[in-house]
Amino acid sequence: MNRRIPLVLAVALFMEQMDSTVIATALPAIAADINTSPIALKLALTAYLVSLAVFIPISGWMADRFGARRIFAIAIGVFLVGSIACAASGSLVEFVVSRFLQGMGGAMMTPVGRLVLLRSTEKSELVSAMAWLTIPALIGPLVGPPVGGFLTTFLTWHWIFLINIPIGLAGIVFALTVLPKDDGRPTGRVDWVGFLLSGAAASGIVFGLSVISLPVLPPVWGLAATVAGIACLVAYLGHARRHPRPLLDPKLFSNRTFALSLMGANLFRIGAGAVPFLLPLMLQLGFGMSPFQSGMITFASAAGAIVMKFVIRRVLKSGGFRRTLLVAAAGAAVSIAINGVFTPLTPVLVIMTILFLGGLVRSMFFTSANALTFAEIGEAEAAQASSITSALQQVSIAIGVALAGGILDVVSSYNGGELTLGAFHAAFFIIAAITALAIIPFLKLPPNAGEAVSGHGIERAGPRAASPVRN
Structure with missing residues (x-):
């Protein structure tokens, strides 16, 4: 494996x-600068999520049609242009549109x-490679708030977006020089009806749940959008059964390993996924810490995630996917529940130790689940499988944040509307129970699931273990 590629x-x-996530801590400063309110500016967060939901379904078709390397470089370019537009925005409308453009690239x-x-x-190297892609998803939400707070405090909020310029330019250069050349392949005409229905389904659900969890608009709007999104999803499934080449083919779920992996991963x-939302809030609102202080503490989870990257391959080879995922899901649920007993009197070292261990098991889970999802997917199905996985990830994250926010609201309503530490404790306990539900799908996995990828139970590498992800 060319180790430069995953890097x-x-x-x-x-x-x-x-x-x-970096924008969250800078909302008050941005709002003051462009003459709007922080609550109204949360529309920018929603616009970004909606853009992701709309354009993720077509990403696989575009990669197949025009070449994955080319589309990846273009995506970085679009994200970069959106970042520059955000920094140059002078009004709420301009900022929301710029964030939507960023979302198209993302x-x-x-x-x-x-x-x-x-x-x-x-396939034999897929676990190690996936570990690199898991780290950004685990570290990004933890690093974002303290970085945003630092840049906003000591420079200006514009640098939150301007810092993307050198990173993005370097990313484009390395993408075009390091990633393997891919000229695309025949794909047929794009399924425009499927694109409209899938985009409406994903964006409706994500937008609706975001509105429910963020009081930007009346909650009834969020409920209506969620119901409309579900209706579009049902319509899409009917369309996909009739279309000879649907944009996202539900037949992929007939692959038992793929289906169970996605079900468990999204429950998890x-x-x-609600922890990066709940934990900084509890540390800041419940413990009285500054955004920078809470960010330095929550970074312990990221340290755990990085450490796991170096041992996950040996863990999977020893225990296999099924056992590793069961242990990781249970361990993560316990670590999240422990967050529900933290108080301002809890020693910081104890908190950071629990967060470090939680980062270890969450990284173990996500790396294993991501690798297992594609362990038995052929090259012809890889593009659609990747798009389906990404779309469901956005929906599950939106559900998690909406659920966590809803729990805080309900518990607070019993305390006269005051957001107390007890509300956060209740949210962590409920979120931990939901995380534990991920155990159920993985109990149905055979012990040898994905063995060509994990190496578990294989005395020596055979043809399947030594070949790329192709059929």
């Missing part, structure tokens, strides 16, 4: 992952980057 992809994806980066990795990596993501 190039990881750097670009880290830029996207961090940028999606929508292509993650699924297409994963596709490049799948097509350039031998609904729970564990």
Whole structure:
């Protein structure tokens, strides 16, 4: 495996992952500068998520049609242009449109980057390669808030976006020089009806849940958008059964390993994905810490994620996917529940130790689940599988944040509307229980699932273990 390939992809994806959260701490400063309110400015967060949801489904078709390397480089370029536009924005409308443009680039980066990795990596090396792509998703949401707070405090909020310029330019150069050349392949005409229905389904659900969790618009709007998104999803499934080449083919779910992996991973993501939302809020609102202080503490999770990258391959070879995922899901659920007993009197070292261990098991889970999802997917199906995976990730993250926010609201309503530390504790306990539900799908996995990728139970590498992700 060319180890430069996952590194190039990881750097670009880290830029996207961090940028999606770095804006949160700068909202008051941006709002004051462009003469709007922080609540109204949260429309920019929603616009970014909606853009991701709309354009992720078509990313696989574009990568197949025009070449994954070319589309990945273009995606970085679009994201970069959006970043510059954000920094130059002088009004709410301009900023929201700029964030939507950023989302268009981000929508292509993650699924297409994963596709490049799948097509350039031998199955026996897939776990190590996926570990690199897991780290940005784990570290980005943790690094974003403190970096945003630092840049906004000591420079100006514009640097949150301007810092992407050198990273993006370097990403484009390395993408075009390091990533394998891919001229595309015959794909037939794009399924425009499928694109409209899938985009409406994903964006409706993500927009609706975002509105429910962020009080930007009346909650009834969020409920209506969510229902409309679900209706479009049902319509898309009917369309896909009739279309000879649907944009996203539901038949992929007939692959048992793929289906169970996605089900378990998204249940896990609904729970564990809410932690980057809940933990900084609890440390700041419940413990009285500054954004920078809370960011330095939560970074312990990122340290755990990095450490796991170096041992995950040996863990999987020893225990296999099924056992590793069961242990990781259970361990993550326990670590999240422990967050629910933290108080301002809890020693910082104890908090950081628990967060470090939580980062270890979450990284173990995500790296294993991401690799297993594609362990039995052929090259012809890889583009669609990557798009489906990315779309479901966005929906599950939106559900997790909406659920966490809803729990805080409900518990607070019993305390006269006051957001107390007890509300955060209740949210962590419920989120931990949902995370534990991920155990159920993985119990149905056979012990030898994905053995060509994990190496578990294989005495020596056979043809399957030594070949790239192709059928």
